[in-house]
Amino acid sequence: MKLFDKILKAYTYTVLALIYLPIVILIIFSFNESRSKVVFTGFTLENYYSLIGNYRVWDSFYNSIWTGAVVTVVSVVLAILMAYGVSRYEFSGKTLIDSIMLIPIIIPEIVEALTLLVFLVIIGIELSPYTVIIGHVAFDISFAYVVVKARMAGYDPQFEEAARTLGADEIRAFTKVTLPILAPGIAAAALIAFLESYDDFIKTFFTRPPGFMTLPVYIWNMASRRGFPLDLNALATFVVAISLIFAYIRNRIERRVY
């Protein structure tokens, strides 16, 4: 049994190392000077210089950030409304809501994306950054709802009732009592909603206007060429750094939530 545990432990560490390996190699090759082969021939920072001077990368990054921010605000507000309504009111069909909210998470994104594109064109809405935002909100409401609702289920409505007894009306009780209690849950929901939007490729790719690029679309344009464009590796280093920051923030927020 002891031996078995040791094997299991060694196996776990090996798998963890293998999960990280491709990313480490990606970063190592961002310092490679040869563009023709996947062999490391010499150290250079040239890929980084060409990345810094590439305004299209920064333009895409900016687009990812601002669309992600709008998507986050809209979907978190809608999710809070929904979670509050479900937790505080009785109405017919209430039990169905959680299942309905899971559908956008389960449906494969490529189908969501193509149906939305067909719909937008049929009703005559021209593709723009806002159609991308509309599409992201449609799945992000669900991600945000799941998190906010979990938080709302975990606290006692007596706090609100106490505020009501002391003379606060519902809106005041909501803004002064419910929202502050929910704050960590809302922060977690906002971060997840933002990351889902920031990282989204498929839905953006289908519903974007020509020429509008977010960071994942830019990455696709480079990666879908044959060969090894090494300034993409330099970009990868940057993206990895940002992701680690997000992972850190998320970890901090979740510690406060649970």
Add this chain to the structure above:
Amino acid sequence: MNVADVIRRSRRLKLFIFIGIPMIYLLIFFFIPFLIALLYSLGMFKQVVYQYHFVPEPSLEYYVGLSKYPGIFKAIQRSFYYATLTTIGTLLISYPLAYYIGVKLEERYRDLAVLVVFTPFWINFLLRVYAMRFILHEAGMVNTILRLLGIITEPIRFLGTDVAVIVVMIYSYLIFMVLPLYGVLEKLNVELLEAAYTLGATPFRAFLKITLPLSIPGILAGSLLVFIPAVGEFVIPELVGGPNTTTLGTIIYSFFLRVRGVTGWGIGSAAGLIYIAMILVASYVYMRFVGGEVRLG
């Protein structure tokens, strides 16, 4: 009475604001598009100049067009083949990992271990797929190691083959299997196993009779989370595959974004809806087959 008062007094209005607004959003921008795409795939929208007109005469023209597309049946078969192997692969790799973290590892290290597993999956999916090109290339790491070990003399060409697609799919989808498995294994009551040992069960038998049956909800959730998107995967076959790795996903992608036009979209929508129909049937059969009644999420 001002607006705020009306809102305060009317329960119906409150319900409309809380539940109605988000639901209307989803209805318009999520559910109705499915209906429209269905009608579109049945040829019920005709384009006149720049406007679409509804024509209540369904036709199967686009579905017939799809069935005549060269290699379509092979591609569907291949999509299910990839998705099945990906599901089995992620399950076999994740189970011992999730078991170690959820059962064997000391409790105080578990959160950290989950964080360590999770972090790489925060990095953009496309970049992770691109990264695998460096590993699988003819001069890449796998070939180099095999050559140094003396197993091969000529490099093996992985990129463009089924092997590359499946390996990268397993790598990319791993986390969707690890998390649900960890979820059930972490809650496993170790005393049950101890009781089994006391009563004379071998570790293997205890595993078969206790641990495995208790992990079925996790296996089910993980399998569906991997299998459903894996069937429609198009990014991985496009980035590490080649002409022989056409899948349902790459077909939908090329009809929509390469062929384009009314016909391209019609056939693409037909393919998308067939995809949904097939995975609904497959998930249903799978759930009945493996575990009876199980709730997702």
